[in-house]
Amino acid sequence: MxxxxxxxxxxxxxxxxxxxxxxxxxxxxxxxxxxxxxxxxEPQVRVLLLEADRMPLAAGQQPLVLRAGSQRWLLAPSESVVLQLAAGDLVLERGGAVERLPQMSELWLEPAARPSGDGADFQLQQRGYRGRLQLLVGASAVRAINHVPLExxxxxxxxxxxxxxxxxxxxxxxxxxxxxxxxxxxxxxxxxxxxxxxxxxxxxxxxxxxxxxxxxxxxxxxxxxxxxxxxxxxxxxxxxxxxxxxxxxxxSQQLPYLVSVPDFDQHSPVHAWEQRLEPEQLQKAFGEIGGAQRIEVLATTGSGRVRQARVIGPSGTLVLTGAKLRSRLGLKSTLVRFEVLAPELAALPPSLPPLPPLPSQPFDPGGQSPVQVPPPSLLAIGRGYGHxxxxxxxxxxxxxxxxxxxxxxxxxxxxxxxxxxxxxx
Known part of the structure; x- marks a missing residue:
């Protein structure tokens, strides 16, 4: 969150x-x-449900009214319609008929009468919601915003x-x-x-x-x-x-009530975890430096989470915050360290000396053709899930x-x- x-x-x-x-x-x-x-x-909350160029809508167990300016359409219980952007205009598809709604910026979908019962008032993408739905029409997408009482x-x-x-x-x-x-x-x-x-x-x-x-x-x-x-x-x-x-x-702000405290999540399935990072994923995450051969944690917070890390790749290095590193790699949290999973070296000639740390293209000491070593995988070893x-x-x-x-x-x-x-x- x-x-x-x-x-x-x-x-x-x-x-x-x-x-x-x-x-x-x-x-x-x-x-x-x-x-x-x-x-x-009671306070209302406005929740963005979807932003897309196509909106499949349906009435719940009660009739709904779809209104746009002075225009009104009554939807019978369980009746469905589709709103879609086409060539800059909004198009209403209903029962096989198509109606173009030019220069329309806002629509509302709401119960035709006072809602009753515990069921959904309307459906969007086959998921039911309470309250009203506001549809804000943009140049390339429609925003579906649910106006619903807080409780x-x-x-x-x-x-x-x-x-x-x-x-x-x-x-x-x-x-x-x-x-x-x-x-x-x-x-x-x-x-x-x-x-x-x-x-x-x-x-x-x-x-x-x-x-x-x-x-x-x-x-x-x-x-x-x-x-x-x-x-x-x-x-x-x-x-x-x-x-x-x-x-x-x-x-950016230290709030006095959001301080580090002991957690009681030892039984959590994500209390401790490992994530293997393959060369293809590392190449995609750090394309500007050709992937990652290793990741060094430079600084941590008081709880041990990564504050800053250095990513070392075949063609350069990157220094990233823990949050950016987590985002690029899809990690569960920044409470993490990294190990190198060395590539398989069994096929290399036995006369070769030990390889230097994580080379991308080690050479035969006699000046012969380079020995191709596959890029390494990394292992992220972490704890927790979330910020x-x-x-x-x-x-x-x-x-x-x-x-x-x-x-x-x-x-x-x-x-x-x-x-x-x-x-x-």
Whole structure:
């Protein structure tokens, strides 16, 4: 999950339910009087689902309205349509008929009546979602943006980010972290707030919801992590490999609550791992220097993650940050070291002296023709999965198995934060 930009906190839609029940009107100290009137307005999240030149859409169990300006199309339950860019215009394909929608910049797909039941309101690429869908038409692609109430969005995020069979304490910790992250990421002047992928937090629609993820969200409704007067930067990752990372060792700012702490992910399937890097992959990753013969770690963070590394290739060297090295090689984490897997030398003449370290074309000492040695493979030996900052999901699972509650898990990974009802502008 990528680090979000800073955002100030604001007054609560859910303080009534969290503090005193539905009949009361309770707000946090310092709340403006207008908050009592605004409590019913649950925050919405705008999620980028897809950016493509073709959008297969369908109604759920209820009819939908597709509207573009003054034009309206009613979609019967389960009816499907396709929106596609063609020669700069948007084309609507429906029931074998084709209709061109020239100079169209925005469309909306939304329920024809008030949604009811637990099913999806619409489908995109055969995956069901709640809420409304905004379609922003660009020159070469259409953006599909799901506008969905926050508490309806979260059960899918929890189920997409964690196995639904995990203990409730871990699922609830994930629900609070995901809620805090989504609210902090809201950007009123941008076209969307978050994406549905690991670049934000994973969101797979209603198919990822289960009774256990809905319970985790409902039981923590409105709760967020606050540090001082602001929403915390509640980033998370899969597995830390024994120790989480200081935010300042990875990103530009060291936040006081995102410090390195012991992880409890020893049972994680990615706590320790190895990845063989073949010459073809190394050539593709470091084409500007002809591949890689070895990788030297030059500097590490306090937790042992690569801060800077030197890649030595047949035609030069590169110095990269740990993050760029991980990206180029597709590594699970930067908590990694590298070994050389020497090429097979059995076929070489026995009279040759020992080869120098990692030569690309060693020569016979008598000046005869060069001996072709295949480029080496490398072995990456690492621990953990993800950037390592904030909550480790496998660590949360481990703490839950030890009997820790969700608030204890959150306090462990986000030091000095407070669990409080969210407050909105």
């Amino acid at each position: 990528a680090p979000p930009s800073p955002r100030q906190r604001v007054l609560s839609w859910s303080a009534t339910w969290l503090v005193a029940g539905p009949a009361a009107a309770v707000v946090l100290a310092g709340a403006a009087p207008m908050a009592l009137q605004a409590q019913a307005a 309806a969005y979260l059960p899918s995020v929890v189920g997409s980010e964690m196995p639904a069979s995990w203990p409730q304490a871990a699922l609830r910790a994930q629900a609070v972290a995901a809620r805090t992250y989504a609210l902090r990421q809201r950007k009123p002047t941008a076209p969307f707030d978050v994406s549905a992928t690991v670049s934000s937090q994973v969101y797979k629609g209603v198919d990822a919801e289960t009774p256990s993820t809905r319970q985790a969200v409902a039981s923590t409704r409105g709760q967020v992590l606050i540090y001082g007067s602001s929403l915390a930067n509640a980033v998370f990752h899969s597995s830390a490999g024994g120790s989480t990372e200081n935010s300042g060792d990875l990103w 390592g900052v904030g909550m480790s999901q496998w660590g949360a699972h481990g703490l839950a198995q030890r009997g820790q509650s969700y608030d204890q898990i959150l306090r462990h990974y986000y030091r000095g934060t407070e669990l409080r009802p969210y407050t909105s502008p």
